[in-house]
Amino acid sequence: MRVTADTALAEYAAAVMPWLLRDPVRNNQLLTLLQSRLDGVVLPESELLMLRVVDEGGAVAAVAVRPPPFAMLLSDLPDEAVPPLAAHLAGGGQRVTRFTGPPEQTGRLAAALAGRAGGRASMLAAYRMFEICEVSPPAGVTGRPREAAGADRDQLVAWSAAFQREALADHPRTDPAAPIDGRLALGGLLWVWEAGGEPVAMTAMTAPAAGVVRINLVYTPPRRRANGYASALVAAVSRAALAAGLRPVLFTDLANPTSNKIYQAIGYRPVQDTGMWEVG
Known part of the structure; x- marks a missing residue:
C-alpha cells in the first residue's frame, strides 16, 4: 500500500467520497468535512491535509484528512495501511500530533508514529456515535x-x-x-x-x-x-x-x-x- 497526498479539494473528494459513501453513517464526519468545504459553507484551509491510502491497484483503502489546527480525522484503517501512513506522516512537512478515528486502529497509528519519533502515544478522549x-x-x-x-x-x-x-x-x-x-x-x-x-x-x-x-x-x-x-x-x-x-x-x-x-x-x-x- 502507498499514500497519496492531494492538493486539490475537488479531485480529492472525487477520489475518496464514493468509498466513504459505502457507509455514510460511520463516515459522516469525513463526508461532512469535505462536503461543507465543497459547498462553501466552510472555507477550505490553505493547509488542509488530504491523504488517501491506496492498494496496488489504486483502490482507496483508508482516508485521512486534517483541517488545521484540529486533529487528523481517520476512516477505518486496515492493519496494512498503518505502516505506510505512519511513514508518510513522519516524513511529511506538516507535523500532525492528534488523531481521531476508530479507537484501536487510531491507537495503532499513534503508537507507530510515537515509535518513530521516540515519544509516546496517549488516548485523550473517547466518544460514541449514536x-x-x-x-x-x-x-x-x-x-x-x-x-x-x-x-x-x-x-x-x-x-x-x-x-x-x-x-x-x-x-x-x-x-x-x-x-x-x-x-x-x-x-x-x-x-x-x-x-x-x-x-x-x-x-x-x-x-x-x-x-x-x-x-x-x-x-x-x-x-x-x-x-x-x-x-x-x-x-x-x-x-x-x-x-x-x-x-x-x-x-x-x-x-x-x-x-x-x-x-x-x-x-x-x-x-x-x-x-x-x-x-x-
Missing part, C-alpha cells in the same frame, strides 16, 4: 422549538463561544461566529428552544451528507439547565430530520454521563466508538 430511528420526546417541558433567525445571531454566537469553553476545552479555539453564521445563511440547520418568550437553549445540525445529518452545538446556559430544554430541542430537531427522510446522528463524550443518558432516553442508540489520540 443514531436515532424513533423519537421519544421528554414529557412536561415548557416552551416550544423554532428555527433560529437573524435576530438570534448575537445571543447564539455568545452561546457558541460558551460551548467551546465548556465542551471543547481541550480543542483549539475557533471563531465562535462561524458555525452560527454558516448555518443561518443556509437555513434550517440552527434551532432554539423558546420558553417565556425568549430562547433558552440551542442546537444545530450539519448540512445533509448522503442523507445523514449530525446534531451538534447542543447548549443551554447554566441558569436555564435542569428544565429539559436541551433534551426536548434535540428530540424535536431529530424528529424533523426523520420526517424529512434524513438520518440524524450525534456524538457524545463518554466521560460525560449526563449527555449519554439524556440522548439515549429520547431514542438514540450506539453505532460506533471513536478515540482521540495524541503523539508526544
Whole structure:
C-alpha cells in the first residue's frame, strides 16, 4: 500500500467520497468535512491535509484528512495501511500530533508514529456515535422549538463561544461566529428552544451528507439547565430530520454521563466508538 497526498479539494473528494459513501453513517464526519468545504459553507484551509491510502491497484483503502489546527480525522484503517501512513506522516512537512478515528486502529497509528519519533502515544478522549430511528420526546417541558433567525445571531454566537469553553476545552479555539453564521445563511440547520418568550437553549445540525445529518452545538446556559430544554430541542430537531427522510446522528463524550443518558432516553442508540489520540 502507498499514500497519496492531494492538493486539490475537488479531485480529492472525487477520489475518496464514493468509498466513504459505502457507509455514510460511520463516515459522516469525513463526508461532512469535505462536503461543507465543497459547498462553501466552510472555507477550505490553505493547509488542509488530504491523504488517501491506496492498494496496488489504486483502490482507496483508508482516508485521512486534517483541517488545521484540529486533529487528523481517520476512516477505518486496515492493519496494512498503518505502516505506510505512519511513514508518510513522519516524513511529511506538516507535523500532525492528534488523531481521531476508530479507537484501536487510531491507537495503532499513534503508537507507530510515537515509535518513530521516540515519544509516546496517549488516548485523550473517547466518544460514541449514536443514531436515532424513533423519537421519544421528554414529557412536561415548557416552551416550544423554532428555527433560529437573524435576530438570534448575537445571543447564539455568545452561546457558541460558551460551548467551546465548556465542551471543547481541550480543542483549539475557533471563531465562535462561524458555525452560527454558516448555518443561518443556509437555513434550517440552527434551532432554539423558546420558553417565556425568549430562547433558552440551542442546537444545530450539519448540512445533509448522503442523507445523514449530525446534531451538534447542543447548549443551554447554566441558569436555564435542569428544565429539559436541551433534551426536548434535540428530540424535536431529530424528529424533523426523520420526517424529512434524513438520518440524524450525534456524538457524545463518554466521560460525560449526563449527555449519554439524556440522548439515549429520547431514542438514540450506539453505532460506533471513536478515540482521540495524541503523539508526544
